[in-house]
Amino acid sequence: MASKVLGIDIGGTGTKGAPVHLKRGELLADRLRIPTPKPATPEAIAEVVGQIARHFDWKGAVGCALPGVVRRGTVYTAANIDHGWVGTNAEKLLRGVLPEKPTVLNDADAAGLAEMRYGAGRRHKRGTLLVLTFGTGIGSALFKDDELVPNTELGHLHFLVDGHGGIAEHYAAARQREEHDLSWEAWAERVQLFLDHVENLLHPETIIIGGGVSKQKRWSQFGHLLKTRAKLLPAELQNNAGIVGAAVAA
Numbered sequence: 001m002a003s004k005v006l007g008i009d010i011g012g013t014g015t016k017g018a019p020v021h022l023k024r025g026e027l028l029a030d031r032l033r034i035p036t037p038k039p040a041t042p043e044a045i046a047e048v049v050g051q052i053a054r055h056f057d058w059k060g061a062v063g064c065a066l067p068g069v070v071r072r073g074t075v076y077t078a079a080n081i082d083h084g085w086v087g088t089n090a091e092k093l094l095r096g097v098l099p100e101k102p103t104v105l106n107d108a109d110a111a112g113l114a115e116m117r118y119g120a121g122r123r124h125k126r127g128t129l130l131v132l133t134f135g136t137g138i139g140s141a142l143f144k145d146d147e148l149v150p151n152t153e154l155g156h157l158h159f160l161v162d163g164h165g166g167i168a169e170h171y172a173a174a175r176q177r178e179e180h181d182l183s184w185e186a187w188a189e190r191v192q193l194f195l196d197h198v199e200n201l202l203h204p205e206t207i208i209i210g211g212g213v214s215k216q217k218r219w220s221q222f223g224h225l226l227k228t229r230a231k232l233l234p235a236e237l238q239n240n241a242g243i244v245g246a247a248v249a250a
């Protein structure tokens with residue numbers, strides 16, 4: 001197994017990459033962030049992925065995380081990237097701009113793998129653990145005894161909100177707080193409803209909250225407002241979890 005892997009995290013707004021030291025779970029160089037092209041078509045993103053690999057003069061293994069369901073390299077959903085991804089074999093496509101065929105997986109699954117190996121999950125490997133990432137959407141990574149159940153997509157659960165049916169991430173993603181200028185308290189109430197719903201469905205022992213909101217200065221604004229039966233922890237790798245986890249998967 002390679003000890004250094006290039007990790008790339010394709011996001012709704014930015015695409016970020018850096019070489020990762022697999023033993024330590026650390027970035028070996030400052031990450032490069034390129035705004036995700038709009039529309040985020042497969043070809044446009046492939047171009048950006050190639051740019052990141054060239055920037056690091058990369059010759060070895062590459063892992064790529066993206067916001068959609070990925071099975072055996074093929075993308076099946078695209079909520080926050082161009083619909084053209086659906087049905088695309090991402091591993092084959094990105095092979096064209098990389099030194100070797102990459103491993104491609106869901107971004108929240110990648111973040112989860114990173115938290116389990118190097119972050120908040122490393123002391124909670126027994127039992128059911130759920131990582132939820134709050135950003136443009138809501139991502140989820142479910143683990144049973146440290147084994148990932150991929151593509152759970154809990155951010156797309158429908159549940160009743162104020163008497164109306166709604167998609168969880170359209171209500172409680174971090175982007176909703178920013179777009180609707182919600183106070184941390186008002187947003188935390190939304191997250192709480194989502195967490196209640198998820199707990200009633202899965203009864204995890206541990207829940208890790210990831211994404212930019214897990215940074216200490218943000219977590220301190222709302223973490224204490226959330227009440228769960230599960231042990232609730234902020235992620236430790238924060239914005240680099242996707243990069244590190246993509247490298248782990250490769």
Ligand code: BGC
Nearest residue numbers: 067068069079108137138139
């Ligand atoms: C996507 C997921 C992704 C999450 C976080 C959702 O809209 O459907 O695949 O993990 O956003 O980026």
